[in-house]
Amino acid sequence: MIATDLCRTPATNLAAAIRTKRVSPVEIVEAVLTRIEAVNPTINAYLAVDGERALKAAHAAEAAVMRGDTLGSLHGLPVSIKDLEPSAGLRYTNGSILYTDQIADMDGIITERVKAAGGIVIGKTNTPHMGHKDMCDNLLGGPGRNPWNLERTPGGSSGGAAAAVAAGLGPLAHGSDGAGSIRIPAALSGVFGLKPSFGRAPYWPNVDIWAARSHNGPITRTVADAALFLAAIAGPDPRDPTTIANQPDDYVAAVAQPLPALRGLRVAWSVDFGYAAVEPQVRQLTEQAAQRFADFGCRIEAVNPGWDDPRLGAEISWYVSMAARLGHSYDQRPQAFEPTLAEIIEAGRRVSGEEHGRASLARTTFYQQARQFFEQYDLLLTPQMPLAAWPVDHWPAEIDGTPTPSIFDRLSFTFPFNLTGQPAASVPCGFTAEGLPVALQIVGRGHADTLVLQAAAAWEQAAPWGDAWPSI
Numbered sequence: 001m002i003a004t005d006l007c008r009t010p011a012t013n014l015a016a017a018i019r020t021k022r023v024s025p026v027e028i029v030e031a032v033l034t035r036i037e038a039v040n041p042t043i044n045a046y047l048a049v050d051g052e053r054a055l056k057a058a059h060a061a062e063a064a065v066m067r068g069d070t071l072g073s074l075h076g077l078p079v080s081i082k083d084l085e086p087s088a089g090l091r092y093t094n095g096s097i098l099y100t101d102q103i104a105d106m107d108g109i110i111t112e113r114v115k116a117a118g119g120i121v122i123g124k125t126n127t128p129h130m131g132h133k134d135m136c137d138n139l140l141g142g143p144g145r146n147p148w149n150l151e152r153t154p155g156g157s158s159g160g161a162a163a164a165v166a167a168g169l170g171p172l173a174h175g176s177d178g179a180g181s182i183r184i185p186a187a188l189s190g191v192f193g194l195k196p197s198f199g200r201a202p203y204w205p206n207v208d209i210w211a212a213r214s215h216n217g218p219i220t221r222t223v224a225d226a227a228l229f230l231a232a233i234a235g236p237d238p239r240d241p242t243t244i245a246n247q248p249d250d251y252v253a254a255v256a257q258p259l260p261a262l263r264g265l266r267v268a269w270s271v272d273f274g275y276a277a278v279e280p281q282v283r284q285l286t287e288q289a290a291q292r293f294a295d296f297g298c299r300i301e302a303v304n305p306g307w308d309d310p311r312l313g314a315e316i317s318w319y320v321s322m323a324a325r326l327g328h329s330y331d332q333r334p335q336a337f338e339p340t341l342a343e344i345i346e347a348g349r350r351v352s353g354e355e356h357g358r359a360s361l362a363r364t365t366f367y368q369q370a371r372q373f374f375e376q377y378d379l380l381l382t383p384q385m386p387l388a389a390w391p392v393d394h395w396p397a398e399i400d401g402t403p404t405p406s407i408f409d410r411l412s413f414t415f416p417f418n419l420t421g422q423p424a425a426s427v428p429c430g431f432t433a434e435g436l437p438v439a440l441q442i443v444g445r446g447h448a449d450t451l452v453l454q455a456a457a458a459w460e461q462a463a464p465w466g467d468a469w470p471s472i
Contacts, residue, residue: 006031007168008469011077011225012252014171018065018076025061026373029054029120032078035167036123039472043145043154044136045164047083048091049123054078057120064118072118073232077116079172082158083124084131084218086205087111095127095138097159097336098329109204109240110174110216110233117232122170126160131176131266132322132341133407134184135392136160139338143392146189147470148436152389155185161219162189165471171220172229176203178214179318180414183426183441186219187384190437190468192429192456193219194226197447198421200248201233202240212242213319213418221466223281223427227251230449249450258454258461263297265378274304276412277402278386283430286383289429289440289459296458301377307369311408313362314415320356323348340407363419370420379455380443382413384426388436413441423452428465 006014017023033051040046061076074203086092086104088111093099106209111121126136126144136144136159144159146152147167154163158175162185175182177195186193194217201216203209218229234248237358254261269290272278294300330337330345337345374380387410390396398404408415417424422443429440439460444452460466 007035009171010222010466011171011220012222012228014071014077014226015075015461016093019064019071025058025120026055027074029058029078029122032122032170037171039167042150042472043143043163043167044126044142045160045167045169046080046123047093047140047160048280050090050121053089054120054122055302061118069283072116073228074114074172075118077172078118078122078170079119079135079162079174080125080170081111081114081121081174082124082161082165082176084176085110085174086158087121087124090121090124092124093140095129095140097139098333100140109202109237110229113233119172119232125158125164125173127157129179129338129341130322130326131157131178132344134410135393136185137164139336145392146389147472148190149434151391152436153188155188155389156217157181159185162186162191162193165189165191165219165221166470168469171225173219174216175329176214176216177418179314179418180411182215182217182219183384184411186426187439188389188437190465191219191221192223192226192428193217193426194230194453195417195424196230196234196244196449197244197423199242199244200423200449201230202237202243203270204237204239206240206468207325208321209242211317212421215418223255223453223460224252227255232356237448237452238443244447251450251453254450255453255457258457259296259455262458265298266376267293267298267300267379267381268303268305268377269300269381270303270305271310271383271416273382273412274306274311276386277399277404277409279385279388279400282383282386282388282438285430285438286328286440289463290381291461295462299334305373307373308366310362310366310416310419311412312417313359313366315365315406316351316355316359319344319348320351321348366416367420370416374445378445378451382441382443384413384439384441386410386412386431388434388438417443422446423449425452425456427456428457429463
């Protein structure tokens with residue numbers, strides 16, 4: 001296979017080719033490194049590339065194949081790690097100039113599990129300062145750019161991960177999601193992203209474990225690739241006391257034949273939750289996609305969930321958390337903080353203890369409302385983002401005529417399911433008139449990760465997106 005083909009081949013196919021000795025891990029890693037060298041200066045998807053060690057690991061992986069060793073599920077496959085997690089020996093910035101030259105001396109749990117499964121860490125992907133927003137710019141250098149339109153953002157905070165996958169700079173990317181940070185860039189960059197159930201994949205190190213909000217998960221081009229990656233990183237770990245105790249399902253087998261699992265399911269479709277602003281083209285494309293689920297044997301019902309808009313409490317909790325975690329560094333070096341992050345910290349400092357407590361109570365109330373809603377439905381479909389990718393240098397002023405002064409104005413469909421911990425996937429479902437990707441969100445009950453993956457796989461079979469590549 002030529003290098004371009006290797007960079008556009010799904011990880012599941014590459015894994016099979018490695019096992020049958022049709023392709024060497026060395027060939028794959030060399031092809032991806034060459035592609036990164038050619039394209040990354042344009043889109044800034046990677047903050048660090050570990051070419052020398054990746055090639056060394058690839059040669060070791062090739063030798064293991066030739067010896068007939070038992071191979072892990074990710075054996076010989078290149079994997080990128082979002083730069084909010086440490087990977088030993090690699091630059092570890094958290095998207096901040098406070099840590100420009102920091103080198104990690106340990107592996108985070110996702111890096112650890114990737115290596116244990118035979119994966120090859122190829123580099124660290126770009127993210128905003130401490131992952132604080134839905135774009136991919138920081139003070140370290142140029143902004144992350146969307147491969148479909150270089151003047152637009154790829155989204156954030158896992159923006160580098162999504163841009164890398166979209167541009168063929170590696171088939172498997174780690175992302176993390178505290179308010180939408182896997183699903184936002186997956187949607188804006190035209191790839192697949194899954195926020196698993198809270199605790200399905202462990203999150204460590206984590207300075208704020210009991211916030212119970214952040215999820216590790218995959219960003220890939222295909223659902224099967226995400227299933228492969230999730231299976232490698234999922235499962236309990238005592239370092240994260242919030243992890244789900246049972247072992248994960250066989251996700252790869254589950255997505256191979258998804259349709260039987262969907263027949264007869266009750267599926268809700270909500271275009272705006274009754275309160276969210278959504279651009280007309282996004283409404284049209286996502287509604288068309290949702291109606292296709294009837295072809296899978298599902299019973300589709302357009303609904304207004306009737307729950308309270310949880311935005312205020314979510315904003316308060318987010319702002320207070322950022323102020324508590326970063327306030328000391330901000331006081332010492334305010335010039336190292338972008339205005340957007342400085343505003344969040346200052347807003348967090350203005351919140352009273354009583355207001356913060358009410359925000360926590362409101363989260364509990366919202367969880368109960370969502371739980372009761374999902375007693376009636378197996379899945380919920382929504383637009384993933386209410387608009388397509390916006391310019392790299394400023395946020396959109398409005399959505400369908402509604403002013404959007406806050407980041408949470410764009411996240412109406414993402415953060416609610418961080419509050420509840422439910423699994424949610426972003427699947428590409430078309431392009432705007434400008435040629436920008438649009439995505440549908442698939443949400444399941446808590447711990448129903450397998451069903452969400454199967455629903456995504458069924459949609460992928462009905463409306464495949466894998467052959468659509470940006471021209472970059």
